[in-house]
Amino acid sequence: MFKYLKQLTSLVAMVAVLFTFTTETMAAKKSKTLKNTQKKGFVRCGVSQGLPGFSNADAAGNWTGVDVDVCRAVAAAVLGDANKVKFTPLSAKERFTALTSGEIDILSRNTTWTLSRDADIGLTFVGVNFYDGQGFMVRKSSGITSTSQFKNGISACTNIGTTTELNMRDFFNSRGISYEPVAFEKADEVVAAYDAGRCDTYTTDKSGLAAQRTKMKNPDEHIVLPETISKEPLGPVVRQGDSVWEDIVRWSLNTMIEAEEYGITSANADSMKTSDNPQIKRLVGAEGEMGAAFGLDNEWNLRIIKQVGNYGESYKRNIADTGILPDRGPNELWTKGGILYVPPSR
């Protein structure tokens, strides 16, 4: 027995380690996150490892995208400067652990809001900044124009750790089609493998398909099929347990959407201070005490609009003008036939 004492001790040590994972310090007081952020001087924001239009870094390391703009808006509101953000690129697998362990304070990474994620794992979703749905991409040359042409034995490339894997199973199962799921950890490898011909189809959120298509060797050889097989409301996430921080992130996003509704842009925000409409005046910090409840000054929302712009500007700059999804579809304001509708700032 004593022959294997060494192995046995390492086993015991291992068991001890299992119970000793640490996250960050105890006793979350009232918005400790806000206090820490102001002390550090930057917002810690988790983003994707590169999804054009949502969160993508250029060669110089500047991040752009609609998800990035949510973090910038929070930085503008809390610190007065939209550039004071530290971006942490995360894989789908790492993202929630990074947030719950306190490595980041906002997760703005094309993340689908679902019941189990909201209720189970210590996270709170604050809103939706992009209404999406899962779709399929195929090679044009395959002649497939609809998911109804899928046959037994089809191979589908995708990412692990996403709702995609679950939806895909539901979809193929309900149609009685046998399929081969090929799931990679990183999106770049999914694209490379699909592009090389490993899979017959590539499935993820349609916005993701449109964005990744631009990375293919020859984007024109691929089409996104018209069917949408799931609801994917994407939005920013915060840790559970700091309701003030949660409110700050939620209302930073809401401010961007409502500013578009009232026609306030980064260019005209200052001049809107003298508007006749009290709702507009509240959105640019010229009426009411809209920041006090968060422990912020009264012009926090004005700074968001001036430095980051309203939701429409952000969408146009990142998604429409880059040719990813020129048509806003459901992500149009409720007043213009879309489903973007946020509670009023008052």
Place this chain on the structure above:
Amino acid sequence: MNFKLKDIGPQLMTVIAVVLVFGFFTYNAQVNMENRGIDFGYGFLSQESSFDVQFSLIEYDGSHSYFRAYLVGLLNTILVSVIGIFFATILGVVVGIARLSPNYLINKFAAFYVEFFRNIPLLLQIFFWYFAALRALPLPQDAEAIFGVTFLTIKGLYVPAFIWQNFNIFFYSIVAAIIAIIIIRIQAKRLQETQGKQTPVLFISIGLILILPLLSFLIGGVRLSFEIPVLKQLATTSFIYEGGVSLPPELIALALSLSLYTATFIAECVRAGIQGVGKGQKEAAASIGLTPNQVLKLVVMPQALRIIIPPTTNQYLNLTKNSSLAAAIAYPDLVLVFAGTALMQTGKAIEIVSITMFTYLSLSISISILMNWYNKKIAIQEK
């Protein structure tokens, strides 16, 4: 009993410090998890997993439990490790001996191989073999048949499936052959020790293992037929093979890169082992009239193995742990399936990471116990 405080003092303080640190971290984790409303528990293992896996040795789909998904990942890890260890050992021994070859070309080629493959990071090699394979291999419809029945394509290697009749009789014939060989070996050894007679054990063994199964075909009623993969069209330009057995390119690329990488280290262990046997031993063996083959088999190898086995054990452990890089190329191993997808779907980070670590530790310890046993067996037994 006169314990001196200055003797046990430092040890005592170290133990107290370790306990305090562990205690603090445990308490901290508990408080934090409670604050964020995260439950701790292993109950999720029996829940339905609701995700599918590309490649599995046991029957599995999303309607099975997370525990079943864990087993799928574990078996896939073991599979690729066993394949990797098998080929790495063969290649390592060949290259290790080749490095000592007096033939300049063989010698230099082996040296180049070792230096090249052990100095490139493994992850890079995995990517290289995977994406190089994906680029180089043909689409299913363009694949040339190998021996008319096997197809190597971008979607995997398709080989014929064996369809047996009376497989159990065939199986028993193999078992009988193996038992017979063991008995003959023991007899041959006794004959050698008592009367100094040598028996051609190798030829008898080969004969037995061929003839007995052959008899099972001729008179035992065993029949074997093949199911050959057939091309099937899914859409205008997309095809697959149906029937037969398919090995995914991810498995092939991973096993290949793990073998090529680890073989370089094993080759060095083998070279060190052989060079570690004193020159006088070989000369003495030659001087009593042993042939070069007998020198290698009876004098050099038994001594070299003692030097080779311990570091080679390390390489086996490394290979097993390195197989976790599978996640990068979509081979559904333990890390991808369990510490990847299952972790994401359940959010049980601490539980799943701890189970995964524990599993790798157990795998490593099993290999190390096995190799220690083997090492002890071949160690010099002083009589």
